Amino acid sequence: MADAPIVIDPAACKGCKKCITACPFDALYMQGKLAVLKPEECRACNACVKACPFKAITANVQDAPQSGGLKDFKGVWVFAEQHRGQVQEVAYELLSTGRRLANDRGCELAAVVLGHQVADSAAHLIAAGADKVYVVDQPELAEYEADVYTDALNQLIARHKPEVILAGATAIGRAFFAKVAVRARTGLTADCTALAIDKQTYLLHQTRPAFGGNIMATIMTPNHRPQMATVRPKVFKMSPPDSKRQGQTLLEALKLVAPSTRIVRSERNAASVNIAEAEVIVAGGRGLKKAENLEQLKRLAGLLGGVVGVSRACVDAGWITASHQVGQTGKTVCPKIYLAFGISGAIQHLEGMRAADTIIAVNSDPNAPIFGVADLGIVGDLFEIVPLLIDTLEGRQR
Amino acid sequence: MHIIVCVKQVPDTTNVRINPETNTLMREGVESIMNPFDEYALEEALRLKDAHGARVTVITMGPPQADVVLREAMARGADDGVLLTDRAFAGADTLATSYAIAQAIRKLTSRADLILFGKQAIDGDTAQVGPGVSEFLNCALVTYVKSICVEGDRFTVETQMDEGVDVIEGRLPAVMTVVKEAAVPRFASLSGWMAAKKAAIPRWGAQDVGAAPEACGLNGSPTKVVKIFAPPVKTGGTRMDGREEPSAAVEQILKLLHEKGVA
Known part of the structure; x- marks a missing residue:
């Protein structure tokens, strides 16, 4: 096992299991009173090296520094x-x-x-x-x-x-x-x-x-x-x-290689919005239930000078293009206001919007994780609250 | 035409949680799946096979049980698969991973026409291995591809950029990474599954692909993980129940929007 990322010295291991709890990847297990490595699970994070009180685990580093100082x-x-x-x-x-x-x-x-x-x-x-x-x-x-x-x-x-x-x-x-x-x-x-x-x-x-x-x-x-x-x-x-x-x-003047590909056409749709740049995002998720209900959010976004964002569920359902998706596999956004309607707040979604200055969330489920990051969290029915918001804002405009 | 699709087995991250007491990943009951973006890459390869005829080979690097994703790809229509597996690969970062995969492709064929990847893997999210392989193999790179057309040794693709779509031309061989705006992946047929289950899948280690030991796995990885920790938890602010009186909730929202200068 000379090539494994870490080496466990069986003579020094006392079987205290501290390395087992320290490992984030379940890459260690106990065999009798000895800790044993599953090399294929190990990501070489060395958490176990630090956790071992007996210095029984060492990192197997054979890293040669780059040539040139x-x-x-x-x-x-x-x-x-x-x-x-x-x-x-x-x-x-x-x-x-x-x-x-x-x-x-x-x-x-x-x-x-x-x-x-x-x-x-x-x-x-x-x-x-x-x-x-x-x-x-x-x-x-x-x-x-x-x-x-x-x-x-x-x-x-x-x-x-x-x-x-x-x-x-x-x-x-x-x-x-x-x-x-x-x-x-x-x-x-x-x-x-x-x-x-x-x-x-x-x-x-x-x-x-x-x-x-x-x-x-x-x-x-x-x-x-x-x-x-x-x-x-x-x-x-x-x-x-x-x-x-x-x-x-x-x-700097450089002699450059020839390109191996060439752009023949660039389609830049003026109407397409870059949600990553928006100040206000009105976002919807699975709780919208169907594509038509996105129209209400578009109206609300228009009234607030913002754009529509969605969780992955809406894109996967084919309601809207992926360019509107907020989250880990979509875009990271940082607007002044993020309004989340019917978004439960899967960790992948939160990752993309938790940096927003102010987060307002409306969800029917009181235990939705989105409330954990919301500055204002409202347990309620978005189909009541969104139309009321639109009416009030339109009333003000008149 | 020989198309190689590189796929990765990933934990279904929608289900991965941190154990708040031990600060470790809770992996019990977490399924392993084919990286979702790789399904789109595979579908593009199979569409080219349908249109022009092609051999589609799937490659993965991972533990021995990662052969499952290769069988899944073969059930959908890939012709053969190669499993890169070796303890020497453990702890590989994107540089060492790109090197190992490039070596495997070199061993597989002297002439791969098209090498496809998903745009990124959902566990690491780096999007770096596809470009890295193009560098090791010294061939053209096109990223964020949503559709592929091949005529002879020339290709025309559409790519999804941040602000719109580009149409790009070039000459094969090329490495491409595929986005989910591409065609919807097909399902495997029952007969496909039956055949894929029985298929022999070669397992290659570092020596088999002629990879230098010092360039593999942890030793070949310039980046080192020095600390792993749980992300800080934001506790949330004002909560209210708007089920009885939605108008009161609306008032609160408007008040906050007004304070922030938005409405």
Whole structure:
């Protein structure tokens, strides 16, 4: 069992079972008075190593540090995703967190922009906290393509050796960042909800939900650089821009690979709403009972200047497209107001909306988990309450 | 055409709960299922097989009992399956997992035309292994695919982006990750189940696929989990019963909306 993630010393094990309760994955069991590992269940979290009072369990680490000194890697980078010259909000959210990390690490914060005719964005990124902005402004980067973007960012990493790189967990960020991490043979942690610099080791602590938000895990990349992480939009707050901030803009010229795919058409429906950006979300779930009842929520959303969100049940039932889905397999939202009608609040749903400033929930089941996160929880019939709300609001308009 | 679909056996997370006393996952009675997004990837592969004829191979990496998801895929119409299983793979993060799967694909065929994944797995939620495999195999990557058209060695796909749909062209071989806006997965037939139950499924370990031991499992994983804990519980605010007097409830809602400057 030399290749198992942990090693249990049978001579030192006293059969106290502390490791069994500490293991989050049921990967240990008792055989007589000895703890035994089920290697296929073990996720190498080392919870048992810490729990054992007799030091009978050791982590089987044979990790060889990356060639080239880790100390050569310096600075925190934020990948500033842009669409047609417009830097995405998530980049500013990451710069606000990146600023804190750079201060704690005592290093510079840089933003990286890949695109065509994007140099104007540098001033905004500096105002948002960047000390430096690396801009690659070339026609090949006008549209996102996985291979070209991967090549560009990897060349910049090889040239400037950042210690930490963050990107938004967007459709683009998630895809090419994973390629970049593999090419650099380093670690990447997806969908982090908290990032911090460890005060002793100066490593990046990356905390993320796992198993549908049922557990939180803190992850580090101790022996590889850069340390890479993605963060969903709206998870971190943006800080107000400071136009007086000074920074450097560095134009980088790169020779890039040819793209392997090409966009022939982009359909951007103006009417389609991005619920991740909405200030008010009127959300419905299984309690709506049928598709037609979503119309009422649309009316209410219209009156409140908001948009409609739904739980997964509504999408699976075919009532509405998945772009409206809030939750783990849908979107993470952070509106000022989240009104939940007939949503019981499965953990997967709560994961996507618990960051809302104010949550109002109406549900007929007094034990619905949604009430656990609601600022105002009303046990009641949504088919009475929604029409009354609509009537009152329409009455005011008249 | 040879299509490879990579699937994962996951716990049905809708049922996973934390034991509040011990802070551990309560797994009793939690079913293992095929990752729901992988079902859409498999369906796209089977549709291409229906239209053009193709060999569809399913691969999974996991414990020995993960062969169940391969049999389920074969019951629906996949031609064969490979189970990657080895203690050496335990504790693999997305880099080590991508490497192991890429090695298995290399052993399986010198020419895979299309390699499909679900957009992400519902237990890890990283969406990183598909892109990682494309990097190891050095072939094109298209993510968030909702429909696939193949003509000769060229493909045209629709992808679901954050703000709309893109139509993308390219040349095979390619790695694609599939979203649930794709076609509804088919059910397995009874005869399909009977055949799949009896099918021989090869089990490959790290040595079989020529994977370097230092690049597998925990040893090949740059990321280390240092702490696992239960998420903080939010306790909730004002509660009221609006069953007797809905109008009082509506008043409360409007009052709060007004305070927040919304109505």
